[in-house]
Amino acid sequence: MSTASVPLPNWINYGLIPLINLCAAFIVSGFVVWMIGESPIEALTLLLQGALGRGEGIGFTLYYATSFIFTGLSVAVAIHAGLFNIGSEGQAYIGGLGAAIAALSLDHYVPWYVTMPFAVILSAIFGAAWAFLPALMQAKRGSHIVITTIMFNFIGASLMNYLLVRVLIVPGKMAPETRTFLEGGQLPKLDWLIAMFGSKLGAAPLNFSFLVALFMCLVVWLLIWRTKLGYEIRTLGFSPSAASYGGIPYVRTVIITMLISGGLAGMMALNPVMGASARLQLEFVGGAGFVGIAVSLMGRNHPLGIIFAAVLFGVLYQGGAELSFDMPAITREMILVIQGLVILFAGALEYMFRPAIVRVYQKFVTV
C-alpha cells in the first residue's frame, strides 16, 4: 500500500498537516523577510502585536476576518460539490450593488435593523445572480467553471466601474462612489464585543456583519452535513458518476450549489459597504474573494476551520499593515507573498509532507 492511501486519524489530517503546511509557508515568508535584510522574528512579533495587541487591532483583525469568513464559506460550499469557484471576488463586488440598493432606498425611512434583512437578501441575490450564468454554463454546456468565473470577475469589474463612474456617482463629485448612507443604512459597530474583554474598539470598523458571518457558518454546517441537499452536494463532489447513478440531478445540484456559493460571496459586501465605509466604492472587495480561496483551503472547507483560517488571515492583514508602518523596508504586499505561500503549501502542495508523516506515524503507532 502506498503512503497516499494509509488512513490517518482526524487530528493529523485536520490538525497537524494543515499546521505543518502553514509553518512551511511562514518559514519561506521569513526567508523573504530575511532576504530584504530584516529580522523575521522581530517582524513576526510586530505583526502579532499590531494585530492582537490592542482592542483596536483586534477590531480590525475581526473586521477583515468577517469578509474572509463569507468568501471562505463561498469557496468551500462550491468545493464540496467539486466546483472551484474563483469568482467570489466578482460575486462579492456585484453583491455590493444589492446591499447599496437596500441601504440607499431604505435609510431615510427605517432603522438599520429593518434595512439589514433586505440588504442581506439583496446582496445574496445579486451575488448569486452573478454566479448563475457560470453555473448554467458548467451544468448545461460543460464549460469549465474556473475559466467562466474568472471571466465573470472581469466582466463584473467593468460593469461596476461603469455603474459607479457613470450612474451611481453623486452629481458634482469626483470620486466614483455612491452617497454616504444615513444611519438607517449602516450596520452598528460592535463596541460591546471588545468592551467585554476590557478593551476599546477605537476606529476599527468591526460591525454587526461579523455576527451574521458566524451565523452563516452555522447555516453552512447544517446545510452541508445535516440536509439532503448537502448530502447530494458532497456526493457530487466525491464522485460525479456515483451521484448520477444515485439519481442526483447534476444540472440542478451544480446550479443550486453555485447560487449558494455566489450568495455567500455577495453577503460579504455587507461588511465593507454597510459596515465600514457606509457607501459603495470602487474596488471595495480588495481581493477578499481570492483570500477566500486560501481561507477555505486552510480551513479544510469546514465552517469551524474557516473561522480559524479567516481570523489568521485577518491577523495577517491587520498585522501586515502595522508591520509595514513599523518596518518601512517591508511593504504591505508582504501579505500577498504569505497568502500565496499559504495557498501553495496548504492547497497545491497539501500532500507533500504526508508520506513522511505516515512513516513517522507508522513507526510510533502501529508497531
Next chain:
Amino acid sequence: MEYIDIFISILGSTIRLSIPLIFTALAGLFSERSGIFDIGLEGKMLAAAFASASVAYVTGSAWLGLGGGILVSILFSLIHGFASITNRGNQIVSGVALNFLAAGLTVVLGSAWFQQGGRTPSLPAGARFTEIVFPGADAARSMGYLGKFYANVISGQNILTYMAFAAVPLSWWVLYRTRFGLRLRAVGENPGAVDTAGISVTWLRYRALICAGFLCGFAGTYLSTAQSAAFIKDMSAGKGYIALAALIFAKWKPVPVMLACLLFGFLDAFANFMQGKTVFGIGEIPVQIFQALPYILTCVLLAGFIGVARPPKAGGVPYTKER
C-alpha cells in the same frame, strides 16, 4: 482619407498591445496542450517583467534583462510543475498561488532593492529594447497608404515584436512537426498511452512547462523593457487572463492564438481611441464595454454559441501511474 490615418495608427497600437498577449498565450498553449492548466500565466508575466527590468537596470543590458526575465519565469513554471506534476496538487490552486506570489514578491523585493515604492528605476536607452526603423521608413511615410502602413506598422517596432510573430510559426512547427510536439500533444490527451509507450509523462510535462516559462519571460520583458522603461507595480494588469481567454478563443491552436490576440489587442486599441468620442446616433460608447468584450466573447464561445472550445482531454488531471 483621414480615416485611413486613424486606422493605421490604431493598427500600430493593436500590434503593440497584442505582443505580450501573443507570447503569453503561446506559453499557455504549450502548458495546456501537455495537460497542465496554467492560471499562473499572469504571475509569470509579472515576475518576468520585474526580473528583466531589475537585471536590465543593474547590468545596463536589455538582453541580460531578457535572460533574467526568462530565468525567473521558468523558475515559477518549475514551482508549478513541482506542485502539480510531482506532488499531483491541484493545478488551479497552484496557479492562483503563483499569481499571489508574483504580485507580492515583485513589490516587496522591488521596494527593498530600489526604494521607489515597488517601481524599478527608469531604464536608460541602452537597457531597453527600442524601436527599429526599417530602411526607407521615413521616405515611405509620404508615399501613400502603403508607405504609411510600412512606416507605422511594419517598421518602428522593437525586436521583441518581430520575435513574437516569429514565435507563432515556430510554436506551430514544434507542436505539429517534431516528435517532441507530437508527444506533448499526446500527453495532454491521453497520458496513459504515452506512458505505455515508455515515455516519461513527468519529464515531458516539465519540458512543456519550461517552454511556457520561456515564452512568458519574453512577455514580461516586453512589458517592462520595451513598452515602458521600468517595472511598475501590477503592470501585467490582467493581461495574463486575457491571454488565457485568447487561448480558449483560439481553441488551443497556434495561428488562431495569434489572431485572437490581435483581435483582443485591437479591441483594447479601439477602446483607447474611442474614449470620450461620440458615435453619431448612439452617443458615447462606454469604454468598459470594450474592456469586457474579450471576456464576454470567451464566455459566449465557451457556452458553445460560436463553435465548441474543447480543451485537451487530460487537462487539469494529475497523472498517476498504476500502483
